[in-house]
Amino acid sequence: MASQQLAKNFKQSVVAALWLSFLTMPLMVIRVDTVEKTITWRWMHLLWMLVGSFVLALVWYFLMDRRDRGGANDGNLNTEAAPSRFSIWLNNPRVARPLMAFGLLFAVAFPFLFSMYQTNILISALIYVVLGLGLNITVGLAGLLDLGYVAFYAVGAYAYALLNYHFHLGFWAVLPLGGILGAFFGILLGFPVLRLRGDYLAIVTLGFGEIVRLVLQNWDAFSFGPSGISNIARPGFFGVTYSVSQATTYIYYIMLAFVLLTIFVTARLKDSRIGRAWLALREDEIACQAMGIDNTKAKLLAFAMGATFAGFMGVVFAAKTTFINPASFTFMESAMILAIVVLGGMGSIPGVILGAFLLMLMPEYMRAFSQYRMLLFGATMIVVMVFRPQGLIKARRKIYKVNTKPAGQA
């Protein structure tokens, strides 16, 4: 059985290697020198290509096999509910508590241990943690595929930039407004797409995101067009003036507090009456409504809640960079935030946090391979989606504590 499988994998790998070598031959083997008017045939390259792709294919098939067999082995009742050994270990309070305490301590000490440059990178990562957790409400919990999430981020950023430019309003005054505007735009998007699902919803939300960006790009009188708005004020601190590096540290702590608040809020929502309604909406819309849940309300609430966090982050982003233009709010951003949610694990809070750090920090620390960044990014996504389609950390449902004394009748 096993040897049979091995032979099959071997054969498939040979075919894959031959096929790939054939496809890449013109690129890898033939070199035309237009000056000397000669052609060099680099046959060694073909050999490398053959061996390399064969080994990679073999490893790939081996991993695929292992994955499939892993699923079949414990194929009875508990598979889905059974947590991995790693997550049991993580969930053990004696491990989790010190780990969390250490993480928090490290996060608090970070600006003093590392350079301003590093702190700035971490601020961006933290912004994406909040964005990821926000989108996680809409996509991960309520199952509404929103590809225009960046629009709400733009709304927050432009709200602060414009109010600061025209009326000199400060960061703290605009911050709540950014959230409210985000929620408002979330509902604005929610209404027309109430009846849409899946692909259709994705297309309309994508269009919404592009519309917002194009308006910002072209309505010069309102948004100053592609040149954007500069000299946006950094967050104020009781009228004290401070240096750029102090400002960075300050924004860092604001973001740290924001991340903690967001985790707290989303965790509470997830296991609440509203959170369960979102989940039911995601799982089966008709059954959800037939069980007495108002789909319209649940959907609008999911859009609004997700967008609120993006609105907040927009304000922080504008205050951090002190300059914004529409180029910061392209579809690529929406795709990135969605990738964070999907890679980390839809509906899973620790998963989304991990996803945000991975996707935001990896490119920063792999500048050496910057040419291959997108290639590596794509490859990582494919590998994760094939081997862990539920994301790096799978969302788990809460186990409720039952008060077994006979309760009042339903």
Add this chain to the structure above:
Amino acid sequence: MSEMNSAAVLAVRNMSMNFGGLRALSDVDLEVRAGEVVALIGPNGAGKTTFFNCITGIYTPTEGEILATARDGKTHRINGMRTNLVCELGMARTFQNIRLFPSMTALENVMIGRHCRTKEGIFGAIVRGPGTRREEQHVVDTSYHLLQKVGLEQVADEYASNLPYGAQRRLEIARALATEPFLLLLDEPAAGMNPQETLELKEMVIQIRHEFAVSVLLIEHDMKMVMSLSDRIYVMEYGRVISTGTPAEISADPQVIRAYLGEETDA
């Protein structure tokens, strides 16, 4: 049970439903009185599920009138009422092709049913004050209690998709009961069950009817179950009600025997 003289909780008059050119229901009259178990039978494609979809607001009937009398004694015309409001009014259903929430636990599935009877909002959920916590605990406890009623308390924390078929059917009933209905609508609850499970299901329905003082409208193909469980039966064919009466009357009606029971009694 004194079904004959008690008031109707559901009264459907002259209801028709057209899908484009197809007349799936035509001039259907049906009544369920308080405390009754009423069965709706008929061959596949007769329009039984469509009937359920019409009275639960999933479809708006083309013609006719649907009147529902809630527990408070008020009668509402519910044609085209939003599905969630029909449920809130007190008519809860199960589905022919099971529609649970697969990646939620069994307990959570039942807890969803409590949604329309509880109030906690966004701020309550975030702050989680004593009022919210009390309500949550009450939801958990009553839901668990319902799981006990349908014999699923052992698998309360199991994902719904991991439950065996028969258990999923019972879980759907528990979820419907959690909405505190006055009328329980069951669409082929015994489909796919073995005779032993069907028998247990029948006992369960009888017990539920007593304990929750709920009327039951039941679509079912299992004749043994229908005959022994129902107070009255409606027989449907090609979207029309062709016969109605007690189980004894129905099994003696030649029209019914020809249309539907024929295969059963001959076999």
